[in-house]
Amino acid sequence: MSLGYLYAGILLAAGFGFVILATTVSNILSPHKKTKEKSQTYESGEKPIGSAWVQYPLGFYIFALLFVAFDVDIVFIISWAVIFKQLSVFGFVEILFFILILALGLVYAWRKGVTRWI
Structure with missing residues:
Protein backbone atom coordinates (compact mmCIF):
# COMPACT_ATOMS: atom_id res chain seq x y z
CA MET A 1 0.00 0.00 0.00
CA SER A 2 1.32 3.41 -0.89
CA LEU A 3 2.35 5.78 1.87
CA GLY A 4 0.54 8.61 0.09
CA TYR A 5 -2.83 6.91 0.64
CA LEU A 6 -2.04 6.57 4.33
CA TYR A 7 -1.29 10.30 4.60
CA ALA A 8 -4.45 11.17 2.68
CA GLY A 9 -6.51 8.92 4.95
CA ILE A 10 -5.00 10.48 8.07
CA LEU A 11 -5.72 14.00 6.77
CA LEU A 12 -9.28 13.02 5.84
CA ALA A 13 -9.90 11.52 9.29
CA ALA A 14 -8.34 14.55 10.99
CA GLY A 15 -10.53 16.88 8.91
CA PHE A 16 -13.72 15.01 9.80
CA GLY A 17 -12.65 14.83 13.42
CA PHE A 18 -11.99 18.58 13.56
CA VAL A 19 -15.39 19.39 12.06
CA ILE A 20 -17.21 17.07 14.47
CA LEU A 21 -15.24 18.39 17.45
CA ALA A 22 -15.78 22.05 16.52
CA THR A 23 -19.52 21.52 15.98
CA THR A 24 -19.91 19.66 19.27
CA VAL A 25 -17.98 22.27 21.28
CA SER A 26 -19.96 25.06 19.62
CA ASN A 27 -23.27 23.41 20.50
CA ILE A 28 -22.19 22.86 24.10
CA LYS A 36 -37.91 37.24 19.78
CA GLU A 37 -34.90 38.77 18.04
CA LYS A 38 -33.27 35.38 17.44
CA SER A 39 -36.37 34.00 15.75
CA GLN A 40 -36.70 36.92 13.32
CA THR A 41 -35.38 36.83 9.78
CA TYR A 42 -32.00 38.55 9.53
CA GLU A 43 -31.62 41.11 6.76
CA SER A 44 -28.31 42.92 7.31
CA GLY A 45 -29.41 44.48 10.57
CA GLU A 46 -32.59 45.97 9.09
CA LYS A 47 -36.10 45.09 10.17
CA PRO A 48 -37.61 42.63 7.68
CA ILE A 49 -40.27 43.98 5.34
CA GLY A 50 -42.82 41.45 4.13
CA SER A 51 -42.48 37.69 3.96
CA ALA A 52 -39.21 35.88 3.42
CA TRP A 53 -40.98 33.40 1.15
CA VAL A 54 -40.68 35.15 -2.20
CA GLN A 55 -40.65 33.24 -5.46
CA TYR A 56 -37.81 34.21 -7.77
CA PRO A 57 -38.16 33.77 -11.52
CA LEU A 58 -36.64 30.55 -12.84
CA GLY A 59 -34.38 32.57 -15.12
CA PHE A 60 -32.25 33.69 -12.15
CA TYR A 61 -31.41 30.09 -11.28
CA ILE A 62 -30.64 29.14 -14.86
CA PHE A 63 -28.46 32.23 -15.29
CA ALA A 64 -26.60 31.31 -12.08
CA LEU A 65 -26.06 27.76 -13.36
CA LEU A 66 -24.70 29.18 -16.62
CA PHE A 67 -22.29 31.33 -14.64
CA VAL A 68 -21.09 28.38 -12.57
CA ALA A 69 -20.67 26.22 -15.67
CA PHE A 70 -18.56 28.84 -17.46
CA ASP A 71 -16.64 29.62 -14.29
CA VAL A 72 -15.64 25.96 -13.94
CA ASP A 73 -14.76 25.79 -17.63
CA ILE A 74 -12.33 28.67 -17.18
CA VAL A 75 -10.39 26.45 -14.78
CA PHE A 76 -9.93 23.91 -17.57
CA ILE A 77 -8.91 26.55 -20.09
CA ILE A 78 -6.36 28.11 -17.71
CA SER A 79 -4.82 24.72 -16.91
CA TRP A 80 -4.64 24.02 -20.66
CA ALA A 81 -2.93 27.40 -21.23
CA VAL A 82 -0.29 26.57 -18.62
CA ILE A 83 0.85 23.48 -20.55
CA PHE A 84 0.17 24.88 -24.02
CA LYS A 85 3.81 24.66 -25.18
CA GLN A 86 3.98 20.95 -24.29
CA LEU A 87 0.90 20.12 -26.38
CA SER A 88 1.01 19.44 -30.07
CA VAL A 89 -1.49 20.50 -32.70
CA PHE A 90 -3.84 17.85 -31.31
CA GLY A 91 -4.00 19.72 -27.99
CA PHE A 92 -4.83 22.95 -29.79
CA VAL A 93 -7.60 21.29 -31.82
CA GLU A 94 -8.89 19.66 -28.66
CA ILE A 95 -9.28 22.99 -26.82
CA LEU A 96 -10.88 24.56 -29.89
CA PHE A 97 -13.45 21.74 -29.87
CA PHE A 98 -14.02 22.34 -26.13
CA ILE A 99 -14.58 26.07 -26.71
CA LEU A 100 -16.90 25.28 -29.65
CA VAL A 107 -25.94 30.19 -28.20
CA TYR A 108 -28.58 27.67 -27.18
CA ALA A 109 -29.16 29.43 -23.85
CA TRP A 110 -29.23 32.80 -25.63
CA ARG A 111 -31.84 31.62 -28.13
CA LYS A 112 -33.95 30.16 -25.31
CA GLY A 113 -33.97 33.59 -23.64
CA VAL A 114 -32.03 32.62 -20.53
CA THR A 115 -29.80 35.68 -20.74
CA ARG A 116 -32.76 38.11 -20.75
CA TRP A 117 -33.59 39.51 -17.32
CA ILE A 118 -37.16 40.58 -17.95
Whole structure:
Protein backbone atom coordinates (compact mmCIF):
# COMPACT_ATOMS: atom_id res chain seq x y z
CA MET A 1 0.00 0.00 0.00
CA SER A 2 1.32 3.41 -0.89
CA LEU A 3 2.35 5.78 1.87
CA GLY A 4 0.54 8.61 0.09
CA TYR A 5 -2.83 6.91 0.64
CA LEU A 6 -2.04 6.57 4.33
CA TYR A 7 -1.29 10.30 4.60
CA ALA A 8 -4.45 11.17 2.68
CA GLY A 9 -6.51 8.92 4.95
CA ILE A 10 -5.00 10.48 8.07
CA LEU A 11 -5.72 14.00 6.77
CA LEU A 12 -9.28 13.02 5.84
CA ALA A 13 -9.90 11.52 9.29
CA ALA A 14 -8.34 14.55 10.99
CA GLY A 15 -10.53 16.88 8.91
CA PHE A 16 -13.72 15.01 9.80
CA GLY A 17 -12.65 14.83 13.42
CA PHE A 18 -11.99 18.58 13.56
CA VAL A 19 -15.39 19.39 12.06
CA ILE A 20 -17.21 17.07 14.47
CA LEU A 21 -15.24 18.39 17.45
CA ALA A 22 -15.78 22.05 16.52
CA THR A 23 -19.52 21.52 15.98
CA THR A 24 -19.91 19.66 19.27
CA VAL A 25 -17.98 22.27 21.28
CA SER A 26 -19.96 25.06 19.62
CA ASN A 27 -23.27 23.41 20.50
CA ILE A 28 -22.19 22.86 24.10
CA LEU A 29 -20.85 26.38 24.69
CA SER A 30 -23.44 28.42 22.77
CA PRO A 31 -26.43 29.93 24.60
CA HIS A 32 -29.72 28.21 23.85
CA LYS A 33 -32.19 30.76 25.19
CA LYS A 34 -34.75 31.64 22.50
CA THR A 35 -35.67 35.28 22.15
CA LYS A 36 -37.91 37.24 19.78
CA GLU A 37 -34.90 38.77 18.04
CA LYS A 38 -33.27 35.38 17.44
CA SER A 39 -36.37 34.00 15.75
CA GLN A 40 -36.70 36.92 13.32
CA THR A 41 -35.38 36.83 9.78
CA TYR A 42 -32.00 38.55 9.53
CA GLU A 43 -31.62 41.11 6.76
CA SER A 44 -28.31 42.92 7.31
CA GLY A 45 -29.41 44.48 10.57
CA GLU A 46 -32.59 45.97 9.09
CA LYS A 47 -36.10 45.09 10.17
CA PRO A 48 -37.61 42.63 7.68
CA ILE A 49 -40.27 43.98 5.34
CA GLY A 50 -42.82 41.45 4.13
CA SER A 51 -42.48 37.69 3.96
CA ALA A 52 -39.21 35.88 3.42
CA TRP A 53 -40.98 33.40 1.15
CA VAL A 54 -40.68 35.15 -2.20
CA GLN A 55 -40.65 33.24 -5.46
CA TYR A 56 -37.81 34.21 -7.77
CA PRO A 57 -38.16 33.77 -11.52
CA LEU A 58 -36.64 30.55 -12.84
CA GLY A 59 -34.38 32.57 -15.12
CA PHE A 60 -32.25 33.69 -12.15
CA TYR A 61 -31.41 30.09 -11.28
CA ILE A 62 -30.64 29.14 -14.86
CA PHE A 63 -28.46 32.23 -15.29
CA ALA A 64 -26.60 31.31 -12.08
CA LEU A 65 -26.06 27.76 -13.36
CA LEU A 66 -24.70 29.18 -16.62
CA PHE A 67 -22.29 31.33 -14.64
CA VAL A 68 -21.09 28.38 -12.57
CA ALA A 69 -20.67 26.22 -15.67
CA PHE A 70 -18.56 28.84 -17.46
CA ASP A 71 -16.64 29.62 -14.29
CA VAL A 72 -15.64 25.96 -13.94
CA ASP A 73 -14.76 25.79 -17.63
CA ILE A 74 -12.33 28.67 -17.18
CA VAL A 75 -10.39 26.45 -14.78
CA PHE A 76 -9.93 23.91 -17.57
CA ILE A 77 -8.91 26.55 -20.09
CA ILE A 78 -6.36 28.11 -17.71
CA SER A 79 -4.82 24.72 -16.91
CA TRP A 80 -4.64 24.02 -20.66
CA ALA A 81 -2.93 27.40 -21.23
CA VAL A 82 -0.29 26.57 -18.62
CA ILE A 83 0.85 23.48 -20.55
CA PHE A 84 0.17 24.88 -24.02
CA LYS A 85 3.81 24.66 -25.18
CA GLN A 86 3.98 20.95 -24.29
CA LEU A 87 0.90 20.12 -26.38
CA SER A 88 1.01 19.44 -30.07
CA VAL A 89 -1.49 20.50 -32.70
CA PHE A 90 -3.84 17.85 -31.31
CA GLY A 91 -4.00 19.72 -27.99
CA PHE A 92 -4.83 22.95 -29.79
CA VAL A 93 -7.60 21.29 -31.82
CA GLU A 94 -8.89 19.66 -28.66
CA ILE A 95 -9.28 22.99 -26.82
CA LEU A 96 -10.88 24.56 -29.89
CA PHE A 97 -13.45 21.74 -29.87
CA PHE A 98 -14.02 22.34 -26.13
CA ILE A 99 -14.58 26.07 -26.71
CA LEU A 100 -16.90 25.28 -29.65
CA ILE A 101 -19.07 23.12 -27.38
CA LEU A 102 -19.17 25.96 -24.82
CA ALA A 103 -20.12 28.44 -27.51
CA LEU A 104 -22.91 26.19 -28.76
CA GLY A 105 -24.26 25.91 -25.21
CA LEU A 106 -24.19 29.68 -24.85
CA VAL A 107 -25.94 30.19 -28.20
CA TYR A 108 -28.58 27.67 -27.18
CA ALA A 109 -29.16 29.43 -23.85
CA TRP A 110 -29.23 32.80 -25.63
CA ARG A 111 -31.84 31.62 -28.13
CA LYS A 112 -33.95 30.16 -25.31
CA GLY A 113 -33.97 33.59 -23.64
CA VAL A 114 -32.03 32.62 -20.53
CA THR A 115 -29.80 35.68 -20.74
CA ARG A 116 -32.76 38.11 -20.75
CA TRP A 117 -33.59 39.51 -17.32
CA ILE A 118 -37.16 40.58 -17.95
